Structure formats: structure tokens, C-alpha cells
Amino acid sequence: MFEDPTMTREMYDDLPEESDAKEFYAKYEPKEVLGRGLSSVVRRCVRKTDLQEFAVKIIDVTEQSWTEDRDSVMKEVTILQMVSRNANIIQLVDVFECTTFIFLVFELIKGGELFDYLTEVVELSERETRFVMRQLFEVVKFLHDLNIVHRDLKPENILIQGKLEIKVSDFGFAVRLKEEQLLKELCGTPGYLAPEVLKCSMIDGFAGYGKEVDMWACGVIMYTLLAGQPPFWHRKQMMLLRNIMEGNYNFDGPEWEDISHTSKDLIAHLLIVDPKNRFTAEQALQHPFFESIEYAVWAEKRLRKSRSPRKTPSEKGKFDAKSKFKAAIAAVCATQRLQAGLNRQQVLTFKTMAEDPYRVRGIRRVIDGCAFRIYGHWVKKGEDQNRAALFENFPKRDATKNANVSKTWV
Numbered sequence: 001m002f003e004d005p006t007m008t009r010e011m012y013d014d015l016p017e018e019s020d021a022k023e024f025y026a027k028y029e030p031k032e033v034l035g036r037g038l039s040s041v042v043r044r045c046v047r048k049t050d051l052q053e054f055a056v057k058i059i060d061v062t063e064q065s066w067t068e069d070r071d072s073v074m075k076e077v078t079i080l081q082m083v084s085r086n087a088n089i090i091q092l093v094d095v096f097e098c099t100t101f102i103f104l105v106f107e108l109i110k111g112g113e114l115f116d117y118l119t120e121v122v123e124l125s126e127r128e129t130r131f132v133m134r135q136l137f138e139v140v141k142f143l144h145d146l147n148i149v150h151r152d153l154k155p156e157n158i159l160i161q162g163k164l165e166i167k168v169s170d171f172g173f174a175v176r177l178k179e180e181q182l183l184k185e186l187c188g189t190p191g192y193l194a195p196e197v198l199k200c201s202m203i204d205g206f207a208g209y210g211k212e213v214d215m216w217a218c219g220v221i222m223y224t225l226l227a228g229q230p231p232f233w234h235r236k237q238m239m240l241l242r243n244i245m246e247g248n249y250n251f252d253g254p255e256w257e258d259i260s261h262t263s264k265d266l267i268a269h270l271l272i273v274d275p276k277n278r279f280t281a282e283q284a285l286q287h288p289f290f291e292s293i294e295y296a297v298w299a300e301k302r303l304r305k306s307r308s309p310r311k312t313p314s315e316k317g318k319f320d321a322k323s324k325f326k327a328a329i330a331a332v333c334a335t336q337r338l339q340a341g342l343n344r345q346q347v348l349t350f351k352t353m354a355e356d357p358y359r360v361r362g363i364r365r366v367i368d369g370c371a372f373r374i375y376g377h378w379v380k381k382g383e384d385q386n387r388a389a390l391f392e393n394f395p396k397r398d399a400t401k402n403a404n405v406s407k408t409w410v
């Protein structure tokens with residue numbers, strides 16, 4: 001069966017027996033591992049008929065699997081089938097079921113996870129962040145309009161391709177809510193959990209949580225993209241959870257010095273403890289953060305192109321809505337350019353370089369990048385905030401599902 005000379009024997013380790021999954025093997029040739037979960041493996045695979053590449057998630061649904069069962073995987077499939085038409089959500093292509101495994105075949109996204117990109121570049125510019133967050137909020141709006149909550153949004157579950165085009169993946173915790181339904185289950189990834197999810201499992205009689213948890217996660221993601229470290233972290237997990245529940249985060253670090261007030265304002269409207277006051281995806285998309293300079297410049301150029309012939313002297317005195325609009329756009333552009341310049345401007349003095357080189361954005365990126373390459377994890381920057389936190393996040397599912405998991409949780 002597996003006669004590909006580029007594949008070693010180990011690469012085929014832990015692949016389901018051919019007899020277990022005849023239908024899948026008849027159509028696809030499995031290749032190298034792209035990622036692993038607790039009870040699943042994602043591999044590249046090739047469709048035999050036309051050699052087109054895909055990614056297959058092979059999920060162990062036997063008794064031994066302590067995170068997955070057939071029903072929950074089939075619920076995930078139902079949701080994936082509903083949402084796959086969105087261009088920024090991973091597309092499900094095929095599903096195969098056998099007694100021990102379920103195979104989910106997806107389009108192949110070659111750029112990897114946003115998480116890996118972030119660890120490589122340390123932090124994203126505001127422009128890149130705007131580009132990523134706009135797509136993310138569009139996806140969340142699309143899901144929430146269908147009453148679907150993702151519940152595990154984080155950079156590991158955002159795949160990228162090309163110039164930061166995103167594909168949201170992993171709908172393993174996603175649910176479709178019935179009218180006004182509230183959720184109680186504790187699931188997600190610690191650093192991205194909304195306060196109400198935690199309160200739900202700590203406070204008896206707490207009503208539950210809803211879609212707003214995804215918007216909190218978006219706030220954590222946006223903060224992390226801009227700063228290169230998460231807003232909530234503490235080496236003691238109990239303190240981390242307390243910080244989350246109190247909404248205790250700040251923009252104090254040197255990495256925030258050259259970031260605009262507009263970006264911080266949007267994050268501040270997302271990381272709001274009371275879910276009723278938190279921004280919805282629609283509100284987030286209308287925030288001034290998305291009134292981009294690029295768009296204004298583009299609009300100005302378009303206007304210049306379609307400029308009408310010079311006016312006659314008699315026309316000059318008249319009120320002209322078009323030229324008033326053009327002048328307004330030009331003024332907005334100029335102000336934004338000026339503001340962007342001021343925000344990014346960094347006065348680099350010998351004193352700063354000597355006393356605190358870490359304050360200088362360019363130097364900070366080099367230090368962080370080198371540290372990561374040398375140590376393989378992030379170097380501690382303080383008691384409360386730590387890049388290593390990025391690497392400690394792994395999903396947890398509710399106590400009610402598995403006693404083992406609940407022990408490790410809270």
C-alpha cells in the first residue's frame with residue numbers, strides 16, 4: 001500500500017490498519033504528520049485520482065480515547081458542514097467512519113498556525129493585526145449569526161496562508177445554541193477563557209455563558225498579536241484565573257509604548273468582565289481601528305482619478321459636495337498619517353540604548369527572537385507576564401466529561 005520512497009517507516013507509525021479504513025485508503029494516500037492532539041493526528045494526504053493535496057484529521061474514537069467519542073466528533077462534523085462555506089473557515093471535504101477511527105478530510109493550508117508565525121516574528125504590526133482581526137471578527141459574526149459559539153479561539157486554531165489570510169479551524173468545542181440557551185460546561189484553553197466561563201464552574205447557581213466568550217478570546221488574541229505576550233498570565237494557575245475573573249491586565253510594558261490608542265481602545269472593549277457590556281463582533285468591526293489608513297489612501301487615489309475637468313470661474317463659487325468630500329478625505333488621511341508617524345516614532349538616544357535597549361521595538365524583536373531560538377521557549381520578562389505562557393496553553397474539557405481532566409483543571 002505505502003510505496004512512497006520519500007516516507008520512512010516511522011512516518012507511518014500509528015496509522016490505522018488498512019483493514020480498518022478501506023474506504024479512506026482507497027481514495028487517499030496518507031503522508032507526514034502536520035500536528036497532533038490528545039486523541040487525533042493531522043496528516044497531509046494526497047487524493048489518488050488527481051494527486052491533489054489535503055489534510056486529514058484521524059480521530060481515535062475507541063474506548064481508550066479519553067477526549068473523543070463518536071457522538072461529539074459527529075456533532076463537530078455537523079457544525080463544520082454548516083460553516084465550511086465561509087472562505088475564512090477551514091473547508092471540510094470528506095468524512096470516513098470506521099469502528100475505531102473517524103477521518104475528516106480538509107483543504108490543505110500550508111502556512112501553518114498563526115501561533116507559529118507569531119513565535120517566529122514575535123509580534124505583529126498594527127496593520128497586520130488589523131488585517132487578521134478583521135477576518136477573525138467577520139468569522140465570529142458569521143458564526144454568531146448562526147448561533148454557533150466556537151469556544152476555543154486562539155492562535156493555534158487559526159491557520160494562515162499567503163499574506164496572512166486566515167482559516168479558523170478546530171470546531172471540537174463548538175456548539176449551536178438554541179434560542180436564549182446558556183452554556184455551563186467548562187471547556188477551552190486557560191489563558192483564553194472568559195471570566196463568566198470560570199465563574200460558571202466556581203459559583204453555584206451561576207446562570208451560564210453564551211456567545212460573548214468568543215469575543216473575550218478575540219480580545220486576548222488581539223492583545224497577544226500586538227504585544228507578543230498574552231494579557232493574562234501567572235505562574236500560579238489560581239492567580240491566572242483570578243486575574244481573568246477580575247479583568248486584571250494592563251498596557252504597561254514597553255511593547256505598548258508605540259501602539260496606538262485606537263488599538264488599545266478596541267482591546268479594552270473586548271476584555272470587559274461583564275459579557276453584557278462586551279463588544280459584539282459587529283460592534284468590533286465598526287470600531288475606528290478598522291478605519292484604516294490604507295483604505296483612506298486608496299479612496300483618495302480613486303477620487304483623484306475620477307476628478308472632473310477644471311471648473312469655470314462661474315462654477316468656482318458654488319457649493320460643490322464632491323470637492324468638499326475630497327478635501328475631507330485628504331484631511332483625514334493627513335491626520336492619520338501624522339498620527340501613525342507619531343505613534344511609531346521612536347526617539348533613539350544613546351541613553352535609551354545604554355540603559356534600556358529592550359524599550360526599542362527593533363532591538364526588542366531581535367532579543368526576543370534570539371532568546372526563542374536559543375532556549376526554545378520564551379525568556380521570562382516579569383512575574384505577571386511571560387511569553388512562556390503562550391506555550392503552556394492547552395485545551396481543557398469539562399469535569400463532567402472525564403474525571404482525569406477535571407483533576408488537572410483548577
Ligand code: PIT
Pocket residue numbers: 034035042054055057076080090106107108109110112159169170171172
Ligand atoms: C492543518 C492543516 C490543514 C487543516 C488542518 C490542520 C485542520 C484542522 C482542523 C481540526 C479540527 C477541525 C477543523 C480543522 O474541527 O490544512 O495543520 O478539529
